[in-house]
Amino acid sequence: MNLRDIIALLFLLGVYGGSGQDILNNEADEDTYFVNIYENLTLPCFLYTEEDAQESIYWRWEGEHEIGENVLEDSSLALSNVTLLNTGRYVCHREEDDSVVRSFHVIVVGPPEAPVNVSVHTSTVVAIVTWHLHLEEDWEGTVQGPKTSLHLRYRPLTSLQWHHLPHHISPTQCRENILHLQPNTTYEVQLWASNRLGESDTVTVLATTQADHSEMEMAKRLEESLNGFRPGVWVAAVAANVMAAGSLVACYFHHRHRKSGETEDPEKIELVPNIIENPGYRFPDLDPAHQAFLNSTAIAAAAV
Numbered sequence: 001m002n003l004r005d006i007i008a009l010l011f012l013l014g015v016y017g018g019s020g021q022d023i024l025n026n027e028a029d030e031d032t033y034f035v036n037i038y039e040n041l042t043l044p045c046f047l048y049t050e051e052d053a054q055e056s057i058y059w060r061w062e063g064e065h066e067i068g069e070n071v072l073e074d075s076s077l078a079l080s081n082v083t084l085l086n087t088g089r090y091v092c093h094r095e096e097d098d099s100v101v102r103s104f105h106v107i108v109v110g111p112p113e114a115p116v117n118v119s120v121h122t123s124t125v126v127a128i129v130t131w132h133l134h135l136e137e138d139w140e141g142t143v144q145g146p147k148t149s150l151h152l153r154y155r156p157l158t159s160l161q162w163h164h165l166p167h168h169i170s171p172t173q174c175r176e177n178i179l180h181l182q183p184n185t186t187y188e189v190q191l192w193a194s195n196r197l198g199e200s201d202t203v204t205v206l207a208t209t210q211a212d213h214s215e216m217e218m219a220k221r222l223e224e225s226l227n228g229f230r231p232g233v234w235v236a237a238v239a240a241n242v243m244a245a246g247s248l249v250a251c252y253f254h255h256r257h258r259k260s261g262e263t264e265d266p267e268k269i270e271l272v273p274n275i276i277e278n279p280g281y282r283f284p285d286l287d288p289a290h291q292a293f294l295n296s297t298a299i300a301a302a303a304v
Contacts, residue, residue: 044102067090079106127187127189129152148171151169153189154189184209
């Protein structure tokens with residue numbers, strides 16, 4: 001055998017050896033099966049000829065538990081009325097060498113789990129709802145898996161009409177704001193998840209919005225004033241105010257009367273010289289008897 005034959009032989013071994021390895025790998029490749037909850041599923045061990053089906057095999061679930069009671073004559077594994085507990089890896093082995101014939105990843109899908117750790121934090125007109133939702137990565141990360149949606153609604157306890165949020169809530173979201181609430185009002189808030197297979201349980205939380213701060217302050221001040229109210233003190237305060245007002249009024253009129261008296265005195269003093277210098281001076285407002293008396297007095301004074 002020359003060098004050329006050796007090279008050709010190595011080449012052929014490499015080609016067929018690689019192909020054989022690929023075949024083994026393909027036989028052991030894992031297939032993913034999605035099955036709805038409470039449905040039936042059959043997992044085939046062999047895909048090729050009937051001769052393969054005659055081989056002795058056994059099934060394992062999650063690599064630990066051997067399954068034998070549900071194996072059919074063609075070596076397939078039958079699963080009936082599956083639940084979420086049937087989710088896992090199922091592997092078909094040959095008994096003679098424990099080699100893997102086929103492997104399956106079975107995903108049982110059903111309604112989503114209910115949100116947990118739901119809480120509502122309120123102010124006067126706003127409520128902040130927070131929660132946590134467990135999502136099955138196998139469901140959300142594949143096209144075949146059902147997609148989860150969240151739903152939130154709320155209402156005052158005094159009303160039967162529910163208010164639903166108008167927009168979609170992402171399943172990965174963990175917070176939502178409720179706006180335009182009424183102060184000092186108790187609300188019922190409900191949150192749940194759903195997919196094409198059904199809905200989760202509904203979580204209900206009661207929360208009361210805070211009262212308006214201005215109303216609280218006014219009520220507090222009024223209460224404090226009523227608690228500190230004393231009738232005797234109130235009467236004394238009113239009497240003191242009345243006396244002070246009366247004193248101010250009396251002082252005002254006294255000052256006005258005094259001022260008016262001071263302005264009239266010079267006129268009275270000027271009357272005497274006028275009468276003396278002008279004996280015929282007449283008082284238009286006096287009667288004739290008083291006028292004659294004043295004139296005679298003025299003449300006598302002038303003669304002196």
